Amino acid sequence: MSEKDKQFYELLAAWEETYKKGQLTLWIFLALKDGKKYVDEIKAFVEDASNQSMTCEEQSLYRNLRKYQHIGVVDYERGKGNKGPERKYFFLTALGRELLDHFVSRNINLFFNQKVKDLLKTEEPL
Amino acid sequence: MKLITHHLVKFGLVLVALTLAFRAGLSAMLAAHQFSLTWALSTLYGVAVFMSGWIFGKRDKVYFPVYDIGFRFHLATYIIFMLIAEVWHLAGFQSQYENMNSVHITGLSWGAGLLLHYVFYRIAGRDSLKGLKRSDIFE
Numbered sequence: 001m002s003e004k005d006k007q008f009y010e011l012l013a014a015w016e017e018t019y020k021k022g023q024l025t026l027w028i029f030l031a032l033k034d035g036k037k038y039v040d041e042i043k044a045f046v047e048d049a050s051n052q053s054m055t056c057e058e059q060s061l062y063r064n065l066r067k068y069q070h071i072g073v074v075d076y077e078r079g080k081g082n083k084g085p086e087r088k089y090f091f092l093t094a095l096g097r098e099l100l101d102h103f104v105s106r107n108i109n110l111f112f113n114q115k116v117k118d119l120l121k122t123e124e125p126l
Numbered sequence: 127m128k129l130i131t132h133h134l135v136k137f138g139l140v141l142v143a144l145t146l147a148f149r150a151g152l153s154a155m156l157a158a159h160q161f162s163l164t165w166a167l168s169t170l171y172g173v174a175v176f177m178s179g180w181i182f183g184k185r186d187k188v189y190f191p192v193y194d195i196g197f198r199f200h201l202a203t204y205i206i207f208m209l210i211a212e213v214w215h216l217a218g219f220q221s222q223y224e225n226m227n228s229v230h231i232t233g234l235s236w237g238a239g240l241l242l243h244y245v246f247y248r249i250a251g252r253d254s255l256k257g258l259k260r261s262d263i264f265e
Contacts, residue, residue, distance in 0.1 A: 025264040060265075066190055067263055071256050 027054055035081045038087040065090055073099055131187035138202050140178045145210045156221035159213035197247040204240050208233050
């Protein structure tokens with residue numbers, strides 16, 4: 001890899017690092033909008049749906065879910081595990097759904113207007 | 127909100143053990159006229175309590191980041207230390223060089239510091255939502 005390419009990918013990594021900060025909540029909420037899930041399923045959903053660009057540790061997911069439950073946007077119910085102990089199946093509360101809808105309409109949907117969509121069309125990557 | 131977390135309880139248990147050991151050591155040293163050694167014991171006790179608070183406080187924040195600027199751990203330390211000191215004297219375990227007045231003076235002066243900490247805790251609370259720092263809620 002040339003020096004120029006190396007610098008380019010370093011810049012890309014630095015930008016992505018900053019860009020991904022704050023995205024975990026959105027991905028967790030999307031996972032739960034998709035349906036009730038236990039932690040392993042949330043992790044798998046986030047990694048699959050983001051094309052592996054987002055990774056999350058179980059501990060980090062539990063920590064976030066505890067906070068979301070505390071503020072009333074997520075709750076859980078106990079369900080049967082796979083031959084093991086009962087699992088916690090998390091879901092979005094009404095407040096959580098409303099919060100997600102508002103967040104998406106204010107911050108995500110703007111990427112879908114035609115002008116921005118045209119601008120987002122990529123040229124040939126390096 | 128759940129203010130008494132399991133890490134705070136564990137810290138409390140460690141603190142009870144440390145404080146009992148400190149009081150026993152202090153009374154024994156004073157009774158044996160080892161006055162200069164009490165400084166070393168007090169320093170050791172202070173460092174051990176601080177380290178315990180630091181370790182359990184960090185774990186507590188990782189588990190559930192209550193935005194209390196350390197007030198719960200400070201309050202727990204005050205209550206446990208003062209309670210054990212009072213009981214120690216009421217039970218007559220103290221040496222002839224210790225008296226209840228010094229315990230009460232410690233309680234009052236430390237209590238003033240604790241009150242000040244409480245004021246800062248309340249001020250910091252203005253930047254929180256349901257006890258969590260606004261910037262800590264979403265990641």
